[in-house]
Amino acid sequence: MLGAVLHAPGDVRVEERADPAIIEPTDAVIRLSATCVCGSDLWPYRGVEKPDGPAPMGHEYVGVVEEVGADVRTIRPGQFVIGSFWASDGTCELCRAGYQSSCVHRVLMGTIGTQSQLARIPLADGTLVATPEPPPADLVPSLLAASDVLGTGWFGAVAADVGPGKTVAVVGDGAVGLCGVLAARQLGAERIIAMSRHAPRQELARAFGATDVVTERGADGVAKIKEMTGGLGAHSVIEAVGTQESMAQAIRSTRPGGHVGFVGVAHGVELPGEELFFSQVHLHGGPAPVRRFLPELVDLIWRREIDPGRVFDLTLPLAEAAEGYRAMDERRAIKVLLTP
Amino acid sequence: MLGAVLHAPGDVRVEERADPAIIEPTDAVIRLSATCVCGSDLWPYRGVEKPDGPAPMGHEYVGVVEEVGADVRTIRPGQFVIGSFWASDGTCELCRAGYQSSCVHRVLMGTIGTQSQLARIPLADGTLVATPEPPPADLVPSLLAASDVLGTGWFGAVAADVGPGKTVAVVGDGAVGLCGVLAARQLGAERIIAMSRHAPRQELARAFGATDVVTERGADGVAKIKEMTGGLGAHSVIEAVGTQESMAQAIRSTRPGGHVGFVGVAHGVELPGEELFFSQVHLHGGPAPVRRFLPELVDLIWRREIDPGRVFDLTLPLAEAAEGYRAMDERRAIKVLLTP
Numbered sequence: 001m002l003g004a005v006l007h008a009p010g011d012v013r014v015e016e017r018a019d020p021a022i023i024e025p026t027d028a029v030i031r032l033s034a035t036c037v038c039g040s041d042l043w044p045y046r047g048v049e050k051p052d053g054p055a056p057m058g059h060e061y062v063g064v065v066e067e068v069g070a071d072v073r074t075i076r077p078g079q080f081v082i083g084s085f086w087a088s089d090g091t092c093e094l095c096r097a098g099y100q101s102s103c104v105h106r107v108l109m110g111t112i113g114t115q116s117q118l119a120r121i122p123l124a125d126g127t128l129v130a131t132p133e134p135p136p137a138d139l140v141p142s143l144l145a146a147s148d149v150l151g152t153g154w155f156g157a158v159a160a161d162v163g164p165g166k167t168v169a170v171v172g173d174g175a176v177g178l179c180g181v182l183a184a185r186q187l188g189a190e191r192i193i194a195m196s197r198h199a200p201r202q203e204l205a206r207a208f209g210a211t212d213v214v215t216e217r218g219a220d221g222v223a224k225i226k227e228m229t230g231g232l233g234a235h236s237v238i239e240a241v242g243t244q245e246s247m248a249q250a251i252r253s254t255r256p257g258g259h260v261g262f263v264g265v266a267h268g269v270e271l272p273g274e275e276l277f278f279s280q281v282h283l284h285g286g287p288a289p290v291r292r293f294l295p296e297l298v299d300l301i302w303r304r305e306i307d308p309g310r311v312f313d314l315t316l317p318l319a320e321a322a323e324g325y326r327a328m329d330e331r332r333a334i335k336v337l338l339t340p
Numbered sequence: 341m342l343g344a345v346l347h348a349p350g351d352v353r354v355e356e357r358a359d360p361a362i363i364e365p366t367d368a369v370i371r372l373s374a375t376c377v378c379g380s381d382l383w384p385y386r387g388v389e390k391p392d393g394p395a396p397m398g399h400e401y402v403g404v405v406e407e408v409g410a411d412v413r414t415i416r417p418g419q420f421v422i423g424s425f426w427a428s429d430g431t432c433e434l435c436r437a438g439y440q441s442s443c444v445h446r447v448l449m450g451t452i453g454t455q456s457q458l459a460r461i462p463l464a465d466g467t468l469v470a471t472p473e474p475p476p477a478d479l480v481p482s483l484l485a486a487s488d489v490l491g492t493g494w495f496g497a498v499a500a501d502v503g504p505g506k507t508v509a510v511v512g513d514g515a516v517g518l519c520g521v522l523a524a525r526q527l528g529a530e531r532i533i534a535m536s537r538h539a540p541r542q543e544l545a546r547a548f549g550a551t552d553v554v555t556e557r558g559a560d561g562v563a564k565i566k567e568m569t570g571g572l573g574a575h576s577v578i579e580a581v582g583t584q585e586s587m588a589q590a591i592r593s594t595r596p597g598g599h600v601g602f603v604g605v606a607h608g609v610e611l612p613g614e615e616l617f618f619s620q621v622h623l624h625g626g627p628a629p630v631r632r633f634l635p636e637l638v639d640l641i642w643r644r645e646i647d648p649g650r651v652f653d654l655t656l657p658l659a660e661a662a663e664g665y666r667a668m669d670e671r672r673a674i675k676v677l678l679t680p
Binding site: 242257274277278284286 | 433434437439441442444570571572582584587595596597602605606607608609610611612613614616617619621622623624625626627629
């Protein structure tokens with residue numbers, strides 16, 4: 001099969017890889033209907049994370065089950081399925097508490113690589129959610145978005161305790177931040193402030209439910225949020241970048257007693273304890289337990305209540321993955337869908 | 341009147357200070373029945389915080405109202421009252437949300453200094469809680485504890501989302517940590533692990549409801565908590581110290597999806613963002629909004645359901661405050677009550 005492999009920073013190649021097979025009796029193998037490039041794939045692409053040798057890429061996936069292992073009970077060949085970037089057993093204490101991304105048997109899908117034609121999915125029963133029937137083609141991008149960016153933005157909103165009557169600010173206008181806007185709208189937020197200075201992203205943020213757009217960032221962005229909230233700060237802030245600056249902006253934009261949901265993968269961040277102490281914010285985040293939300297998200301998409309697939313503004317054949325990485329790296333595309 | 345003043349690190353003197361008077365029409369003046377030395381008073385006493393010149397000390401207080409300003413409506417002369425270390429108006433949006441320690445009109449009582457015979461209490465209606473009648477003498481220490489250490493430990497437990505069925509670990513065996521144990525017990529925790537290596541504090545922790553005592557600290561302490569919780573970590577961890585080591589110990593002792601309530605005043609703490617991200621813990625803390633809990637705490641004390649006054653293991657006349665500071669600095673006393 002074909003699959004994308006990162007050989008060095010900036011060097012993604014689509015090349016022949018061995019077809020996956022069932023290894024554990026709890027595995028499934030799926031044929032991908034669509035996959036995509038994640039903002040977090042840009043960390044190794046840009047050399048911020050250093051891979052040890054050639055690394056298969058990708059951790060987002062939807063597709064049709066080809067084969068299942070002997071112990072798989074609920075997933076069957078022929079089903080159209082969605083899973084998240086952590087495979088999880090669904091039965092351990094942490095899964096049952098809703099933290100499937102910390103499952104005691106978790107497997108990081110990024111180590112398997114799903115920017116490919118086929119993929120092995122460990123712990124299939126725990127990991128995969130099947131649609132009621134094969135989806136119409138126009139729903140596939142939204143279902144693919146649920147695999148990571150929607151689920152991650154949704155977790156950001158839940159971690160930020162978004163709810164009715166609240167003012168929510170979203171730091172980061174990538175696909176996750178935009179999905180955070182969508183989640184905030186669905187979760188009933190009263191006011192949703194997207195922080196973005198890119199016109200196409202502002203437009204999508206408004207389409208997803210943003211009531212306001214703030215173009216300032218850093219201290220100016222914080223001042224603007226304070227000005228819009230009677231000097232207090234937002235009730236809920238979703239952080240979807242992962243840098244020192246974005247974390248500081250998120251924490252400082254939140255009122256005392258408010259909540260920061262941080263889902264941008266932290267890189268080089270050091271949080272000053274004194275500031276955090278006196279800020280009195282709640283802080284929660286990390287690798288999103290997307291699986292917790294998948295049944296609900298798939299249902300919302302199936303009923304066409306949400307359309308997160310709009311984050312894909314560039315579709316390319318898998319063979320052109322390298323161009324997809326370039327387009328996202330240069331911020332020419334919000335998110336790139338790859339057709340295997 | 342007499343009051344304690346810190347002249348330099350290690351140099352606390354009880355000296356004549358001007359009698360307080362009503363300055364704002366929302367003020368009250370109280371005659372203190374008891375006051376005390378706080379663990380946080382040791383930061384400037386040890387020179388970790390540098391005061392600018394002589395500083396009046398103390399922020400914990402119970403006493404009898406002597407006089408109120410023209411705009412005070414609910415507090416009357418003759419009442420026995422308790423307040424917290426932040427004076428708060430009780431009416432602003434943050435007070436109404438339960439974050440009185442971030443009240444938009446807050447006044448830090450430590451700048452006024454309550455290790456004294458009399459004290460001015462700003463925003464009396466918002467700040468003070470009156471007992472049903474003058475308390476019997478044996479309840480005074482517990483009511484004084486409610487002014488800070490009990491309220492702070494209680495907030496730590498609430499911030500750590502303590503509740504029925506949960507395993508709670510408490511980092512720090514000072515008065516706040518011990519009151520955190522008491523709070524965890526009251527809030528229904530199933531298992532309460534006090535981390536302490538001091539026999540008298542272990543004993544008080546057990547009296548307050550600790551089911552287990554762990555003497556290991558740092559990485560060994562974390563390993564012990566993991567071992568006691570099926571490898572996962574505690575559901576809730578109360579951090580009541582405020583150092584880099586104690587914060588790391590608290591975060592690492594908490595399971596993914598669990599909660600850290602941190603109430604030790606952070607000093608020189610830097611939290612690594614990556615570790616916090618992947619830990620998936622909830623983090624909340626800061627200066628406790630003690631006022632939120634005071635009515636309930638006073639009621640529990642009044643009905644003799646809790647006895648937090650046991651944290652005071654040394655009582656001295658106010659005139660001997662310097663010895664009180666020394667005893668706490670040298671860990672000869674858990675907490676020192678001063679009689680004015």
